[in-house]
Amino acid sequence: MDKYIKDLTYVISNGTMENTYKMLWVRSLVDFCVFNPNQKLIHFDNLSRFIFGYYWNQTIFFNLEQSPNPLRRPVIHQIVIDKVKEYQNEYGYKPEFFTKVESKVDVDLSKISKVLKVDVCHRFPKVGKEQFDFYDLDRDNLTLTLHRPDLLKEYSDVLYELINYRWTQKLEEVNSSPRISLKVRGTDREKIRRKSLKPFRKYLDKINPNRTCFVTGKPIKEISIDHVIPWSYLYSDDLWNLVYVEKNENSSKNNRIP
Numbered sequence: 001m002d003k004y005i006k007d008l009t010y011v012i013s014n015g016t017m018e019n020t021y022k023m024l025w026v027r028s029l030v031d032f033c034v035f036n037p038n039q040k041l042i043h044f045d046n047l048s049r050f051i052f053g054y055y056w057n058q059t060i061f062f063n064l065e066q067s068p069n070p071l072r073r074p075v076i077h078q079i080v081i082d083k084v085k086e087y088q089n090e091y092g093y094k095p096e097f098f099t100k101v102e103s104k105v106d107v108d109l110s111k112i113s114k115v116l117k118v119d120v121c122h123r124f125p126k127v128g129k130e131q132f133d134f135y136d137l138d139r140d141n142l143t144l145t146l147h148r149p150d151l152l153k154e155y156s157d158v159l160y161e162l163i164n165y166r167w168t169q170k171l172e173e174v175n176s177s178p179r180i181s182l183k184v185r186g187t188d189r190e191k192i193r194r195k196s197l198k199p200f201r202k203y204l205d206k207i208n209p210n211r212t213c214f215v216t217g218k219p220i221k222e223i224s225i226d227h228v229i230p231w232s233y234l235y236s237d238d239l240w241n242l243v244y245v246e247k248n249e250n251s252s253k254n255n256r257i258p
Helices: 003-014 021-035 044-062 075-091 098-104 109-120 149-154 156-174 180-189 198-207 247-253
Strands: 041-043 135-138 143-146 223-227 242-246
Touching (some): 003 156, 021 156, 044 075, 044 109, 242 247
Antiparallel strands (some): 041 143
């Protein structure tokens, strides 16, 4: 393996992480090179668009925290959370991947790029007192010159797996929700499909033959099956967590536990 990639995998594996910024940064570099393998000069705004999308997907589907203190979130994460709320207020709570709704979301990439300049770009290549040479920075102009974009593309599959592994490690430190590795992989590959809950009806009819709403306690007019503990938290369909509810109650509950 080329020394450039060996050094990069060493930094990904051993660099300190107060939050998930470093994994955002290196993931965006790899993504950019996959699409632009011959372009060495990169403006931060080009990376910021990828970065916004990563946080968007993990937030809108699973509401994952990206740092230890939810009262003082990383700036980029808070920017994304605010945009998710704006989107949900206008278009509803059905989660969608950023690539599908990008035209509906007004993102100021310059704000994200400024954070990358101040907090991320120069810190990523350091492990302890060691400084590694992956790119030349021009922080004043918010650009970098990447030394080997061709290698980032060539080894992208391996790098993606390593980045996701380290990202998952940090997320497990700051989130109590289960199946985090599956959530990271699902948002990364944009493969999250909620299965139909209709097969569970024959069991729920035995538990609740009168079809009484779990939320209101009243007979149901328009039936819906709901997760008591939100699906976005468990990321699974389990019979013990499913109940009958009035359809409008299910829609209004969103991800709150009644």
